[in-house]
Amino acid sequence: MSGPADLLDLDDQFTDAERATRDEIRAFVDSIRPMIPEWYEKAHFPVEIMPELGRLGALGMIYDGYGCPGRGAVEYGLAAMELEAGDSGLRTAVSVQGSLAMSAIHKFGSAAQKSELLPQMAAGELIGCFGLTEPNAGSDPSSMTTFARRDGDDWVLNGSKRWIGLATLAGIAIIWAQTDDGVRGFVVPTDAPGFLATPIEPKLSMRASVQCEIRLAEIRLPASAQLPEARGLRAPFSCLNEARYGIAWGVLGAARDSYLTALEYAQGRMQFNRPIASFQLTQAKLADMAVKITQGQLVALRLGRLKERDQLQGHQISLGKLSNTRDAIEIAREARTVLGGNGVSAEYSPLRHANNLESVRTYEGTDEVHTLVLGRHITGLESFR
Known part of the structure; x- marks a missing residue:
């Protein structure tokens, strides 16, 4: 039976392995969740979690050989979503390590570079x-x-x-x-x-x-x-596309966490002798959030299945990164309004997610860049220069 964050019963679209990885990463994030507000407040990244992320198979997840996990694209997407439900900084660390640095070595490195570096990086021993x-x-x-x-x-x-x-x-x-x-x-x-x-x-x-x-x-x-196979900007761009793919999934975690936080709060917060979840305007906000999250999950899942068939194209990644990130920010901001004044407290996650997503919206291609990538695909006309 579907829950408030899965209105279309998408859970049955995932394999047993995909669900198992999702649940394992979710449990890990839940175990460190109490520390996240303090890490955010103190501007601290807990580097000590990298070996544990390696043990969970989250580093360089989609790559084969050289100690890499060799998992599927959807499996990685679900992991990214669970990490970002904790904090965008967690998913960003996995993205920098796996989708960018390890990707560059795996795609363009020499056999010696791959053999020496990738096993250590997959284990979280080398950053x-x-x-x-x-x-x-x-x-x-x-x-x-x-x-x-x-x-x-x-x-x-x-x-x-x-x-x-x-x-x-x-x-x-x-x-x-x-x-x-x-x-x-x-x-x-x-x-x-x-x-x-x-x-x-x-x-x-x-x-x-x-x-x-x-x-x-x-x-x-x-x-x-030198990375012997890396020639021209197509090389780093291919790594950026790996990161952008993960973002399309990851931001849905921040959106989902914001939405569920607002929902729980609204069900328990009493005003005028009734929970604010019973008011029409609050229900409209929650319904809009749920619709956007569901639509974003469908986009991410489609991207993942295309990627697993090696059919994913650049403009499709731009669509996912642009649309899901933009919607996730709106959801986090709207969730904050449900919390009222309490929403600015570090006790609650939506405003932290909203602040983080402003960075996610900019890195690996701004809204403007991805919009123009789509415009070029639609019209066949270059607009960057």
Whole structure:
């Protein structure tokens, strides 16, 4: 029988393995949920949970071999949704590690890079970050100024990156740089001389997460540090699409948690001698939230099944990221209104989710970028330049 967060009985659309993974990740998130408000308040990411996430198979979940879990796309989506029901910072950490850093190595790395790094990363023993965005190159990464020059057999990197998740916690950084032969990717040890990562503080969003600025000053790397199969911007873009796919699922977790928090509160909050859940305007808010969550789940599930058949296209990922994130923010904000003045208390999650989702709405492609991706697909006309 369907519950308030599954109006279409979608649960029977998932396999036993998918449901088992979802339930296991949900139980883990529930076990750490009491600490999340404090992590958010103190701007702290609990790096100690990474090995546990590795044990749960959440890191690099969809990749095969080299110690990676080799799970399905829908299974990963459900995991992302449960993580973000706790906090966007949890899902972001898994996304940075698995969908970005591990993805780059798995797709474009050498056999030696894969064998050395991926098993440690899948286990959560080695943390990676992904350096593409720069202070003056966000939506237009082709304008990046970080440059890697040849010096004999070595590479020498100079430049800067900004809004790089996990950078101060990472052991390696995937750095994208211009070269004389176009954009290339490099595996950079974060203890290399000339590498400096600094947390960006203070923040009003994604506080239980770490985003950093990276400075790269004359970092000397051997030829083996280059990702040999990564050529041009298509390489990092393919990694971004992996992250965007996870976002389309993840934000539904924040939306669902906000909605269920508002529902529980409305059923217990008494005004005028009746629960506020009995009032028409409150029921209208709750019904609208449930409809949007249901629609978002259908979109995410369709994306997942297409991805499992290797048929998922870029504009479809843009649709999911744009629509589900936009709706999730509206749900979190509306849920806060059901809570009244209590909604600004850290005791309740919707306003925290709403603040976090402002960052999610921006990273891995802004609303504007994804809208124009859809516009280009619909019209066949380029509008970026």
